[in-house]
Amino acid sequence: MRVFIDTPEKIAEMAAQKYVDLLRRKPNAILGGATGSTPLGLYAQLAKLCSEGKVSFKDATSFNLDEYVGLDGTHDQSYRYFMNENLFKHIDIPIERTFVPSGIDTDPATAAAYDEAIKAAGGIDMQLLGIGNNGHIGFNEPGTPFGSITHMVELTESTRTANARFFNSIDEVPTHAVTMGIKTVMNARSIILMAIGKAKAEIIKATIQGEVTPQVPASVLQLHPDVDVFLDYEAAALL
Ligand code: F6R
Numbered sequence: 001m002r003v004f005i006d007t008p009e010k011i012a013e014m015a016a017q018k019y020v021d022l023l024r025r026k027p028n029a030i031l032g033g034a035t036g037s038t039p040l041g042l043y044a045q046l047a048k049l050c051s052e053g054k055v056s057f058k059d060a061t062s063f064n065l066d067e068y069v070g071l072d073g074t075h076d077q078s079y080r081y082f083m084n085e086n087l088f089k090h091i092d093i094p095i096e097r098t099f100v101p102s103g104i105d106t107d108p109a110t111a112a113a114y115d116e117a118i119k120a121a122g123g124i125d126m127q128l129l130g131i132g133n134n135g136h137i138g139f140n141e142p143g144t145p146f147g148s149i150t151h152m153v154e155l156t157e158s159t160r161t162a163n164a165r166f167f168n169s170i171d172e173v174p175t176h177a178v179t180m181g182i183k184t185v186m187n188a189r190s191i192i193l194m195a196i197g198k199a200k201a202e203i204i205k206a207t208i209q210g211e212v213t214p215q216v217p218a219s220v221l222q223l224h225p226d227v228d229v230f231l232d233y234e235a236a237a238l239l
Pocket of ligand 1 (some may be wrong): 034035036038055065130131132137138139160
């Protein structure tokens with residue numbers, strides 16, 4: 001793992017540069033997307049670079065990590081809606097080549113087909129990840145087997161509480177999600193992990209310097225050969 005520590009603005013720029021480099025080398029790259037607060041600075045930077053003609057996504061394809069069960073793409077808290085509003089509308093990626101797991105069709109076969117679609121597209125070149133306070137990546141909560149592929153999960157109370165800030169009340173936070181599995185994530189050729197803020201400091205220490213264990217799902221990234229970790233000073237405070 002290569003670890004970079006700087007301000008939130010600077011790490012967003014550094015992560016954006018990884019996209020610029022990849023898309024110059026491989027314009028039809030397959031990108032793995034994430035939602036949440038953490039990538040917002042990066043997405044704003046990508047939108048800026050795209051509008052300035054410094055990067056183009058016109059031949060790229062994107063597969064997102066996860067989606068809430070029960071929310072369709074028109075719901076303003078769905079991850080499809082988040083991606084459209086915070087990234088896809090502002091860059092030149094063809095919307096038909098952007099994929100988010102279905103939160104409506106929760107048939108296990110449909111979830112597994114997501115992994116097949118990724119494989120058929122050639123596999124993910126660069127997967128972006130945030131990290132939950134409990135170490136989840138995607139919505140792979142502690143205890144998820146490292147061999148898991150895209151599947152439906154029950155969200156932990158800690159995750160529902162953390163995400164309640166986006167809803168009117170915790171009761172509105174979905175109880176389940178569909179997420180790429182840990183194996184799906186680990187199959188990506190390269191990975192960017194980002195974390196911002198002091199609430200992430202403990203789990204970042206466990207992820208980077210702790211034991212590799214399903215109890216800290218992100219710790220599996222220690223076993224991946226090509227991971228860049230971008231942290232702000234607060235998230236890196238305990239390293
Ligand atoms: C989002 C996702 C989650 C988030 C994580 C951190 O698609 O899969 O793992 O990355 O919950 O969320 P934020 O960035 O809001 O702290």
